[in-house]
Amino acid sequence: MRKYEAVIFDLDGTLVDSMWVWDAIDIEFLDERGFKVPEDLQDAIEGMSFTETAQYFKERFELKEEIDSIKDVWNDMARHFYRDKVKLKQGAREYLEKLKKQGVKLAVGTSNSRELALATLEGNSVLHFFDIIMTSCEVDRGKPYPDIFLGVAKKLQIKSDKCLVHEDTLAGVKAGVGAGMDVIGIYDSGSHEKQDEIEKLTLEIVKNYNKFID
Numbered sequence: 001m002r003k004y005e006a007v008i009f010d011l012d013g014t015l016v017d018s019m020w021v022w023d024a025i026d027i028e029f030l031d032e033r034g035f036k037v038p039e040d041l042q043d044a045i046e047g048m049s050f051t052e053t054a055q056y057f058k059e060r061f062e063l064k065e066e067i068d069s070i071k072d073v074w075n076d077m078a079r080h081f082y083r084d085k086v087k088l089k090q091g092a093r094e095y096l097e098k099l100k101k102q103g104v105k106l107a108v109g110t111s112n113s114r115e116l117a118l119a120t121l122e123g124n125s126v127l128h129f130f131d132i133i134m135t136s137c138e139v140d141r142g143k144p145y146p147d148i149f150l151g152v153a154k155k156l157q158i159k160s161d162k163c164l165v166h167e168d169t170l171a172g173v174k175a176g177v178g179a180g181m182d183v184i185g186i187y188d189s190g191s192h193e194k195q196d197e198i199e200k201l202t203l204e205i206v207k208n209y210n211k212f213i214d
Contacts, residue, residue: 005162007099008152008181011110013168013188016120018086025077035061042190047143047171049136050074050113075115082120089186091209096129098213105156107132109148109165111172132156144171146178153179170194173201 009015054070121127139147165176168188176183185205
């Protein structure tokens, strides 16, 4: 880890175990509006920013609600889970402590909303480790475009080749690679079917962070 000046974490499925929240929310949100969750939904929205996802839902399901209203509903539905129920991946806290002691800059680059990112980082008592929290809504394009990771590196004033990214999805991995950064895959069941593709683009895939704290 000494070669890297910064380590950037995706949030959902990477730093925290939270994908189950959105499976439940998608079902409830669409059911209340008379729809079933399409089988291709997760593949279609993978990597999109919170705003891009709301735009996609509005267009695909012809929702009358405005984009900001859809985002507000999702934040309201998920806030309790992110604050009180979503937990860190195994070994994550110890890994953050180790990196911080080594003087490595730490950042989160997430497709989720800032509100929910802050809620779960505060709820898990790790917010203080991070120098920067950036969401894909703050850049032009969501993942798999590299904008989010390039934006983090620019704010940290660290060159891309000195940054290491941790990601669980193929879209996120492509974003990290596209930014010129090394990427380590963090296994999450939601991306199981794409593990072969993820493996080709990453330094390695690990189940949790225990390997890095020994």
